[in-house]
Amino acid sequence: MRVRVLLFGQLKDIVGRQEDSLDLPSGSSLSAVMAHYADRYPRFQGLNSSIACSINQEYAQGSAVLKEGDEVGLLPPVSGGKAKVEELRSEHCAIVREPIDLQAIKKSLEHPEDGAALLFEGVVRNNTRARRTLYLDYEAYETMALNEMEKLSQVALERFKVRDVRLVHRLGRLEIGETSVLIGVASAHRAAAFEACRWLIDTLKKTVPIWKKEHFEDGAVWADGEPFPEEIRASK
Numbered sequence: 231m232r233v234r235v236l237l238f239g240q241l242k243d244i245v246g247r248q249e250d251s252l253d254l255p256s257g258s259s260l261s262a263v264m265a266h267y268a269d270r271y272p273r274f275q276g277l278n279s280s281i282a283c284s285i286n287q288e289y290a291q292g293s294a295v296l297k298e299g300d301e302v303g304l305l306p307p308v309s310g311g312k313a314k315v316e317e318l319r320s321e322h323c324a325i326v327r328e329p330i331d332l333q334a335i336k337k338s339l340e341h342p343e344d345g346a347a348l349l350f351e352g353v354v355r356n357n358t359r360a361r362r363t364l365y366l367d368y369e370a371y372e373t374m375a376l377n378e379m380e381k382l383s384q385v386a387l388e389r390f391k392v393r394d395v396r397l398v399h400r401l402g403r404l405e406i407g408e409t410s411v412l413i414g415v416a417s418a419h420r421a422a423a424f425e426a427c428r429w430l431i432d433t434l435k436k437t438v439p440i441w442k443k444e445h446f447e448d449g450a451v452w453a454d455g456e457p458f459p460e461e462i463r464a465s466k
Contacts, residue, residue, distance in 0.1 A: 231253070231254055231255075231256050231258070231296070231297070231298040232251060232252065232253050232254075232294045232298065232299070232438065233251070233252050233254060233263070233296055233298075233299070233300045233301070233302050234249070234250075234251055234299070234300070234301045234302065234373065235249070235250040235251070235252055235302045235303075235304065236248065236249055236301065236302070236303045236304070237250065237304050238303070238304070238306065238369065238370075238371055238439065238441055239248070239251060239305075239308050239441035239443075240267055240277075240452040240454050241267075241274070241281070241304050241305075241348055242275070242308050242424055243270050243452070244273045244274055245267060245271060247432070252266060252362060256279065256355070257295060257413075258295070258296055259292060259293055259294060259295055259296065260283050260285065260290055260291070260292050260294045260296060261292035261293065262296075262311055262328040263283070263302055263304070264281075264304070266285070266290065267304070267445060268464070270447060276307060280289060280307055280458065281304060281305055281307070281458075282303075282305045282308050282405055282439075282458045282462050283286070283302060283304055283305065283414070284303035284305065284371070284439075285300050285303075286300060286301050286373060287300060287301070287303070287371070287373060287374040288374075289446060289462040290370055291317060291325055291368050293401060296354075298300075301425075303371050303374065303439070304403070304439065305418070305439050305458075306370065306452070307454070307458060308311075308435065308436065308437065308438060308440055308441060308458070309358065309379075310417055316382065317387050318323055318372055318373065318376045319376075319466065320376055320377075320379070320380040321380060321383070322379075322380060322383035322384075322394075322395050322397060323376055323379040323380050323396070323397040323398065324376075324384055324396075324398045324399075325370060325372055325375060325379075325398075325399050325400075325401060326373070326398060326399075326400050326401070327337075327400065327402045328400075329377045329408065330351075330398050330400055330408070330409045332349065332351070332409070332412060333455070334452055335396050335398065335412060335414050336349060336397065337416060338414075339394055339396060339414050339415075339416040341393065341394070342418060343361075343418065343419050344393060344416045344418060345417070345420065346385045346415075346416070346417045346418070346420040346422075346423040347416050347423070348414070348415045348416075348420070348423040348424060348427050349412065349413070349414050349415075350362055350413040350414075350431060351411070351412050352374070352410050352411040352412070352429050352431070353407060353408070353410070354366050354403040354404045354405065354406050354407060354409075354410055355406070356406045357455055358446075358453075360445055361430060361446045361447075361448075361466065362446060362447055363406065363445070363446060364404045364406075364445045364446060365405050365406065365439040365445050366397070366403070366404045366442055366445065366448060367402065367403050367404075367441065367442070367445065367450075368399055368400065368401045368402060368404065368440060368441065368442055368443075369401060369440070369441050369443070370438075370441070371403075371413060371439040374439055375399070375438050375439050375440050378438045378439065379397045379399070379438055381449070382397065382430055382431075382433055382434060382437075382438070385397045386415075386426045386429060389423055389426075389429075390414065390417075390422045390425055390426035390429070391422055392415050392417040392422050392455075393416050393417055394414075394415075394416040394417065395414065395416075395426065395430065396412070396413065396414035396415075396433065397411075397412075397413055397430065398411065398412045398413075399411045399434075399438075399440060401440075410442075411431070411434070413430050415427045415430070436458065437458070437459065437462065441453070457461065
């Protein structure tokens with residue numbers, strides 16, 4: 231059987247391409263795909279315990295059995311290229327390439343019953359670990375990232391009992407001072423808005439397949455991402 235493999239972030243650099251096609255014996259598991267690349271690329275081996283995988287844009291464990299035509303995503307720790315699309319949107323979320331319109335998002339959240347409207351901006355800073363940053367480049371597994379962002383929005387609405395949320399992430403090249411991610415929360419009470427916003431950004435940075443490449447005066451590297459939660463690591 232044949233499966234389509236998509237590689238992201240540093241995994242794409244290690245293999246030398248973003249898309250691959252593998253012929254595997256019928257009934258092979260996801261771990262066979264990881265073993266294929268680990269056998270051929272020594273640098274891949276050191277990442278096996280930290281990467282996550284997806285099958286048809288849903289996180290999956292290494293023991294998951296593959297079928298003919300499945301789309302497999304190999305995902306390094308997230309936090310990180312150019313987007314394939316100009317914009318993707320769902321009910322509460324968006325992935326864009328143009329500057330994020332803070333005022334438009336704020337206006338979309340406004341409602342007379344709310345006592346709190348909280349906006350968080352993640353902004354590109356000019357340094358990382360004492361190295362001067364020139365700019366950042368973000369890439370994503372776009373459709374899966376949007377789906378995961380929408381799932382987080384639905385969980386936040388239920389868990390924190392806030393009225394509305396917005397999650398917007400920008401892809402592509404971002405200059406110093408530009409907004410890479412914006413989270414908006416509207417709620418009757420400020421405590422719930424703060425809790426929901428903090429949970430959303432912390433969880434997004436750990437679970438949504440978006441990667442950041444940092445460009446410095448002396449070179450470029452993929453940012454060390456937040457570790458995937460144990461329950462979605464492929465090695466489990």
